[in-house]
Amino acid sequence: MKPQNYYQQMLKTFKEVSLLEKKPSLLLHSCCAPCNCYVMAILIKYFEITLYFNNSNIYEKEEYEKRLEELERYLSFFNKENQSNIKMIIEPYEPLIFDTYLNPLKEEKEGAKRCYVCYYKRLEQNRNYALKNNFAYFTTVMSISRRKNNTYLNEIGTILETKELNFLLADFKKDGGQEKGIEISKQFKMYRQTFCGCKYSKKY
Numbered sequence: 001m002k003p004q005n006y007y008q009q010m011l012k013t014f015k016e017v018s019l020l021e022k023k024p025s026l027l028l029h030s031c032c033a034p035c036n037c038y039v040m041a042i043l044i045k046y047f048e049i050t051l052y053f054n055n056s057n058i059y060e061k062e063e064y065e066k067r068l069e070e071l072e073r074y075l076s077f078f079n080k081e082n083q084s085n086i087k088m089i090i091e092p093y094e095p096l097i098f099d100t101y102l103n104p105l106k107e108e109k110e111g112a113k114r115c116y117v118c119y120y121k122r123l124e125q126n127r128n129y130a131l132k133n134n135f136a137y138f139t140t141v142m143s144i145s146r147r148k149n150n151t152y153l154n155e156i157g158t159i160l161e162t163k164e165l166n167f168l169l170a171d172f173k174k175d176g177g178q179e180k181g182i183e184i185s186k187q188f189k190m191y192r193q194t195f196c197g198c199k200y201s202k203k204y
Contacts, residue, residue, distance in 0.1 A: 007174035014046050023048045024136035029126045033070040033190050038181035039141040039172050051088035054125045056098040059199035070191045106200045120156050127160040139168035
C-alpha cells in the first residue's frame with residue numbers, strides 16, 4: 001500500500017470538523033494514561049470524546065488494573081481541569097479469550113503479525129461499539145507511540161470504517177506529540193509500563 005501522511009490527513013479532518021456547528025462524537029480506544037494524556041488534549045478541541053478501554057491483551061490482571069486505575073485517575077483530573085465531562089466505557093477483562101488470537105503467533109517478533117491481529121481485534125470491538133451507539137468517528141491513541149506500527153493502525157481503521165462511521169486517520173506522535181505526552185505523564189507522575197501489553201511482548 002502506498003505510504004500516506006496520516007498526520008496531514010488528521011489535520012485536514014480537524015479543519016473540516018471545526019467548520020461544523022456541533023462537535024462530532026468520537027469513540028477513542030485508550031490503552032493507558034501516558035498514551036492518552038496528550039491525545040485527549042488535542043481531540044477535545046474538535047470532538048465530543050468518549051474513552052473506550054478494551055484491552056484484554058494486557059498481561060496479567062494486576063498490570064491491567066494498574067493501567068486502568070491510572071487512566072481513571074488522569075481522566076478525573078483532566079475533566080476537572082478542562083471543565084469537561086468525558087466518560088469512559090470499560091469492557092470486561094477477558095484475557096483467555098483474547099489469547100486464543102495471539103497464542104498461535106507467539107513466536108512472531110514484536111511489531112509484526114501478532115501485533116496486527118491485536119490491533120485489529122481491539123479496533124474491531126471499538127468499531128462495533130461505536131456503530132451500535134451512533135458515534136460519528138472512532139480511532140485509537142496508539143499512534144502516539146513510535147513503538148506502534150502506525151501504518152497497521154490506519155490501514156485497519158480504514159478497513160473497519162463504514163458509511164455510517166468514520167475512522168479518524170491519525171499520527172499523534174508528529175509535531176513532538178510523543179515528547180509532549182511523556183512530559184505530561186512525568187508531571188503527573190503517572191505509572192509508565194515497561195512492555196506493550198501481552199505476555200509475549202514482555203521479552204522485548
